[in-house]
Each structure stands twice: as structure tokens, then as C-alpha cells.
Amino acid sequence: MNLQGEKINAEVISVYPNKVKISVDNLEDFRIAEESLKVGSYLRILDNENAILIAIIENFSIEVRDDGKKDYIIEANPLGMIIDNEFIRGGDSIAIPPKKVEIAKEDEIVSIYEHSINDTEKFTFSSLSSNGNIKVPVNGNRFFNKHIAIVGSTGSGKSHTVSTILQKAVNEKIGDFDLNNSHIIIFDIHSEYSSAFPKANLLDINNLVLPYWLLKSDELTELFIDTEANDHNQKYIFKEAVVNNRRENFSGHEKENFRIHFDSPYFFDINKVLEFITKKNSEVIDTGEVYKSGDKKGQKKTVQGSLYGKLTNFVNRLENKVYDSRLKFLLGDKSKQITFEETIEQLLGYKQTQKSNITVIDLSGVPFEVLSITVSLISRIIFEYGYYYKRMRYSQNPEEKINNDIPILMVYEEAHKYVPKSDLLKYRASKEAIERIAKEGRKYGVSLLLSSQRPSEISETIFSQCNNFIAMRLTNPNDQLYVKRLLPDTLGNITDRMPTFKAGEALLLGDAVVLPSIVQIDKCTTPPSSNDIPYLDLWKEEWKNLNLPDIKTEWYKQ
Template sequence: MLDEAGASEQQATGESPQRSRVGLLIDVTGDHFTARLDSVKDSDAPASHQRSLGQVGSYFLVREGDANILVMVERSYRIADKQGRAAHMVHLTPLGEMGSKGDFSRGVSRYPISGAELHRMDEDGLRAIFSGYGDKDFKVGNLTSFESIGVHLDASAFFGRHAAILGQSGAGKSWTVTSLVQAAVRAMPNAHIILLDMHGEYGDKDVDGVVAHSPFPADKVRCFRADQLEFPYWLLAFSELCELVVNSGDEHASIQISFLRSTMIRLREEANKHLDLGHITVDSPLYYSMDDLIKAVKEANRETSDFGKKKSALYGKFDQVLVRLNSLLNDNRYDFLMRPKTRTSTESLPGLMQDLVGLGSPRASVTVLDLSSVPFDVVPLVAAQIGRLTYEFNYWNPRCREFPLFLICEEAHEYIPREDIPRFREARRSMERISKNGRKYGVGLCVVSQRPHDVSETVLAQCSSYVCLRISNPDDQDYVRAMVPDAARGTFAALTSLSKGEAVALGEAVPMPVRFRVDLPDPPPNSTDINYSEKWRTDATVDVARLVHNWHKQER
């Protein structure tokens, strides 16, 4: 048995046990171990290896009998022993077990006892772990401690069980998203990724001669502005329409909602008689005329009887609704929603759904939806609509398991907040629905945020994989640590010391919590940092008249 254990350890570490021992365990608990490293004089390891032993983030192997447990250094410190000599101590987090063939499995089924030997884990052993996990062609970066070892993600776990990419502004979130999507398209050319672009970082642009291209392959991406794809009012769920036109603080809100419910059902039925659809509900994705809706509301608002001598129960109850509707219709920024040019019938819905998921002409693996010009007050409503349409696509698709979708929500804190705020309620409900039920129908979700503390706790709790870049805000740090397993919290102590483009990944997409450097995207997104030092040393002019013209035309 001891011979077999020694052989398995030699395979895992790449050298004989006598040469790899570096210390002994002196304390074992359910979530961490403490070990004392051998002195240079007593250690069996070469002196050249002793200098870097015990670095935070490095790996060791705990050997006891035929059990080999992979651990990571969470803390390194020195104390004085009874003879007054300095003793090098390490605090270790158990990650999983190494099998007899060098294979790695998460969790610890059999804990060691104090006195178990601690052995070095060399580069070849780690390479075997990371190369044997996940998809070999879905590489996203390299280990920080061993730059020659690539980090590969399990694509099914990352895309199918929801993910979160978190980090403060300037930490490299946009570059990480771009790198991950580029790697996904290279490895899986028939992917179906929908990306909500809140700042115009991922799409094609050509404004006043300033040209910017999408960072994704031209034959694999389609980019839409909101006014190009159009998300028409008649596709809004009833609750979303009420959020748009009804003031919940209005004393007549309940009357307004009841009237709108019955009126919209009638208008949908009248406008779609030729389709012979049978039962129609207030939420059916069917066209109706906005002009007819406004006409019905106006008539109800001035309804009288007895030749105008008596006012009806609805008289004067819709003043605020009419003001809100007219203000939306008279502002051309809302035309993509209130005055669609192409989505003007129920028959236009299949075309919208095809474009949304990349089945339009030409077909695409990545659909970038540029929402940067959408007025901020309706961004949550548009995000709710996109989330709902993405979910409904596969909910009603009998072959949903053969056509999985992945929705990336950039700047998620702007429309999926942690607090229950009325203006964001529909967007939050839509994304939480995907996070809780989307996996069953092949709809994955990725939330990207610089303020994880402000993102819906329900959404983050459903994520099985996390990619965390530098986070300095104490509230955000505490919030993220509370969302991850106890065994991985020690890894998150490094969040404040991560350099730009460096990340900590954990969850089902990686074999163990890992600190790595994200592969640089090629080409990068349109979000590189501005070099103030360089720009302020050169003379530059701005065509202010043209700038104001773009503002008026809502072009950027």
C-alpha cells in the first residue's frame, strides 16, 4: 500500500517523495490545515526550492497513506519554537484529492491527521490538473504562479449554470468579457451569445469619420442599435407597460390599471382576428395600435352621460397616463419603442427573434445590442424586455436543449439592483427568472458589474462560476466573500492586490479556486484607458457645432 501511495504521489508531483517533502501538518480542522515547513537543513527538497516555499497562492500536496490532498497556501508566517528558533508556518486551504493516476477531484472525503507529510506540487502536476479539466480549446489565461500553465474553463458549466464577472472600474472587466467571448467563438463557432452593451464598447461605429470595429470576428457578430432592432411597445408585458405609463403613486392607479387591462385584451383581439389564435391574454405578444389605445383612454377620460350632465366613474382619471404617453410619443429618443418602423405587425415578431439570437441574415454567433443611446429612464425596461424575449425563445422551443443561449448583462448594477426599487422591478424580475429557471431551458446568464454589492442577491447566488478582478471597496469585498463557499474565501483575500487583467476564478468552471492572468483580447474592445498625460501634452481641437448636432440627432 505504501508503495502504491508513493508511486501515485511521484506521478502527481513529478519527483520522488523523498525529494519533495517540505514539512508536516500540525493542526487540522474541517476547513483549513496548518503546517510547519522544514528548515533548509532538515528539508529533503533542494535548497534552490526553499526560497519560494510557502508563497501565498502556491500549492502543496498533503500525503497520508494512500490519500493525497491538494492544498493552497492562504497565509504564510513565522513563529519562534521552544528553542527560540524561527519556524516557518503556513495556513492551508484544502482543494480536493489526487487520484492514483494523477486525476483531481474536488472535496475531501478523508481528512489527514496531524503529522501528515507536506510535499511540493510541481509544475507538471499542476499542468496535468488544469489540462485534464474543462475544454482544452477554451483557454482563457495562464496561472499567475506558473505562467506556462494555461487555464481552461469547463464551457458547459460556465455558460450553462450562470456566471459573474466582477471588478472595480478599470480592473479589466470589458477586456475580460471580450477575451472570454473571443475564446468561446474560436472554440465553439456555433455559439449563441447575446451581449447587452451599455457604453458602445463592443459594436461597430462610424460617426463623423471616427470608425470603431467590433472586437469579435466580422463573420461571427451582428451589431444592432436599439433603433435598428426595435423593441416595440406591443411586446411589453402588461406589468412593463404599466411601469412605463402608470404612476404607482397616483390615487387613481388601480382604476387606470384595470381599464388598461381590459382595453389591451380587446385591442389585441381586434387587431389579430385574421390569425385565428383562439384565447388571447393581456400578455400575449401580439400587435395592437398605440393610436387606438390613446383614443380609448381619451374617451374614457371624458366619458359622461345624460348629455354631458353626469360624469362617469372614469372621468378625469387618466390625465397623468395621457401626459406620460404623449411625452413618450413626442420624444424621438423613444421611437424605437413607441414608433417602430419595421415591427408594426404580429407577423414581424419572428424576424425580431431571429435577429436577437443570431438566426437572421447573416447568421451570427454573437449579437451585440448597443443600448448606449437608450434614455436612462427606460434602460431597465428595455433590459427586462430583452431578458424576457431571450427566456421565452427557448421556453417555447421544443429543441431548446440543442440550441442553448447565453445572455451577458454588462453594468448589471444599473438595471438589476439589489434593492426592490419600483423602476427596476421588471428588469430584476426578468433576470431573476433566468437565473432561477433558465438552466432548464438552455438559457445561461452572465452578470458583469463594478458594484457587486448593488446587484440582485438572487441573481448572484444562482451563479456557479465567478471571475473576480480587483475589488477595493470593502462593502463589495464582504458581499462577494459571503456569496462564495467557505473553502474559497481565503483566495479572495487577494482581491485588493490583483493587478490589471489579473483575476481569481472559482466555481464549477474551474477545477479549484485559481489566480490567473486573463489572455489579452485581440483585438481589444473600444474601452481602452485614455492617456491623459499624453493627450494633455498635445494640442487638440473639437468641432463643438458638430458635437451639438450629434447630441440633437442622438448619434454617437
């Protein structure tokens, strides 16, 4: 345990599977010139067999000896062993007692990260927080193939991290071509991402067209029927109207094993459904008799239909939806005309006029009450695309090895808004669709990147399917606990640093990175637009006039 000649400077005083305790009598002597010593620095601990244990410093403390001299106690977490120049995770094979403790050399740490991943699979978007010279690559194939979660309090750097990762992904190329084969869909709830991706396929409530007729029966019910009223008449008549109209518009033939039903993905005209229900609400039935006397003598005798007057609230509700200009993207004329192919081209950036790696779907204008079904509809279309594309590939070539050669990443900002733990009806649609991708998407080339301020509020089903995590500054103890549970016991203490992370600093962990590491995410090239309003700067300016007529025009815009 002799570090520098005669002088005993650092000695290992205890070894546990998850902790090594080291006593140092003089910190100045212990550090190497160019390597500074701090929490997060790496140590190398050698044994007689010349296996090297690499450990990360977790904390320092000072003990005062009887003679008044101070000892510095360093506690470090063992990360893995370097044996024959190769780094292996896990630190339980060190021969005891260890012989020597030193600060790990920079090139040693570089080589751990560099050799952990084949060059062709390396994808790098961060460097070690304790030493910016050391890049931390992830295995890009594993990283994107399994789901990714980015968590952190507001302002910790999540949106910038998403931008950095995606900007790098669209720029990775194996040849000299313009567009690579990356395919990303971002659900952008705060209109942040168009500035980060100026070349993206930008969809918002003004140009997005979604076919309502692809909604599932649950979603149609949620959208059009007042479920709280629990009115069976409404459900029954709506279903009948939809199925009948689907039949009328269907050009093929129904057969014994093929019947049009409430869930069939075929067109129906919502205005005709409204018409049908309005008629039922005012239906009078001719009895075939005539009045023989009185005021109405000679007139036909009629009775009210069974639903006469009972559907007035429902008709009003339907009219409000069908004529709501905010819902044009879903129920307007274009939604009736759009074909299945056009829907997918639009969502995947395959438009004839413009091909794009990234599609940004700006959801800021989507009314809250249809947000969940909008997200669910898009997510399901993409999932099913993956599913059928795989089926097609295999039927065309049974030898096929790759399920999907056009794999897609779906990015959900503020994921707790679509996939919360809550079982409330209003979240059901998006939750079901995204949970399905979380569970099965990987097989079909559809994976998830979820970003959230509140990891403890996200559906467990979804989180448990994520394999790679970027945990940024987290101040809420429940959320910290959540991340702590993801870590192996031996590394639990790393999370103690989480509340003090700087913007862009993160704990990167998962099966795509050789070691859980505290990193600084690279800056993105063009940033997402910040929602920060410089209050004081603006208030200090001269009084501004307000143009109310223009605001009114915007407000009433059809």
C-alpha cells in the same frame, strides 16, 4: 519528516481539516531550483501509505527560537489528494503523522488540471497566476450551462474577461466551417463591445426595433401611466383602449376559452389608443334634447362625458412618449410592422442578410426610464423562445434528449443596474425577467453571464443560482465578504488576496473547475473599448475649437 537526508528541513507541525502548518528551518534549501516559493504555491505532503496531499500556501511567518535561529512557518490549505495518480478534492484522509513535505512539482499540478476534465469538454481561458505555464481549463459544458458571475472593482478586468471568454467560445469548432453554433446576446450599457466583436450583429437605438405590443400589462402600465398619481381613471381607460384595439386588429376568433386581454401578445396600435383617450378627454354626449330658448335656442343640448377634462395630464404624458424620438425603437412605425419572427431573428443574430454568433445590444442611447422594460422585454422574448422551442422539439420527437440544440448565453454588464436587491418599481420588470431566467433558464437552454462591480448589491435570488464565479480585484469589504461566503470554509482565506489582485487576475471557482484557483485571464484578441479618456494627454494639446452647430444637429436629430 526528513526532507533531505540527515538534515531536518521541513516538518509538519500541525494538521487541521482546513489547515496544515509546516515549519521550515531554511527556506533556500526548501525550494526546488525551478519552482519559486510564494503565497499560492503548491505543496505535496506525503504519508506512509504514499497518498499525496496537495495544499496551497496561504501565508508565511517567522518564529525566532530560543537559540536565536529562525523558523519559517508556512500555513497551507489542503486542496485534495493524489491517490493512484488521480486527484480527488478534499484533504481529510491523510495518515497522521505525515512523513514528508515538498514543493509540488509543476508536472504534478499540470496533471491535476489536465486530468480533471475530458479533452472534448475542456474550455481554457486562463492560467495559474503563480505559474503561467499551467493552464487552468474549465468544463465548458458545465460552465456555460449554469449561470456565471464575474465580479470585480472598476478596472479589475471584467470587460476584458467577458471578451476573452466569448472570443474563445465563438472560435471553438469541431469541423471546418465558418460560424459555429454559439449564440450570445450582450447587453452593452457603455458601448464597449463593438470593438471586441467587430463581426457581431450590432443593435443600438438607431436600428433596434422592439414591438411595444409584446410588453406585459405591468410594463405597459409602467411605461405609460403615471403610477404615482394613482389615478384609476387612467388605468381603466388605458386598459380598455388597448384591449379594444387588440380585438380590432385580431384576425382570428375569440372563443369561450380564448379571449383577448390586456396581456395577450397581439398587436395594438398605440396611436389609436392615444386617439381614443384624447377623445374621451373631450367627449360631449348628445342628450337628444334641444335648447328651447335663450342664446342657444335650437342648438343640441349636450353634457360632458364622465372623463371630460380628467385625462389631460394623461394625454400629455402619452403624447410625450408616442412622439419622443428617443423611443422610436419601441413605439415607432417599425415597431408596429415588425413581425414576431423578425423580432427573434434580429435579437438572435439570425437576420437573412447576416448570421452572427454574437449580438451586441448597445443600450447607451436608451433613455433611463425605459431601460428596465427594454431589458425585460428582450430577456423575456429570449426565455420564451427557449421555452417554446423545447416544447416544439418534444412534440415533434418525444424521444428527444436535448432540450435546446441552439442554446443561448445572455450577458448582462453592470448587472446591479438591472437586478439590484432593491424592490423599487423601476427595476421590477428587468428583475422579474432575469430572475426567471436565473431560476428556470437552464432547462430551456438560456443561461446568464452577469458582470458587476457590486456583487453585494445584486439580487440574492440571481446570485444564488450562479454556479461559476470569476472574482477579480475587489476592494470594498462588503463585496469581499459576499465572495467569501461563496467559498467552502476551508478556503475562506484565499479571498484575503482579492484586494491586491492585478488587472486580469481572478479567483476562479465553481463546479466547472477542479479546484478554486487564482488565475490570470488570457488577454483578449481585440479588446473592448475603454472608457478611459487620457485627460492629461488631451489637455496638453493645443486649444480645440468646438463645433456647436454640429452638436446641435446631433442633439435635435429625429
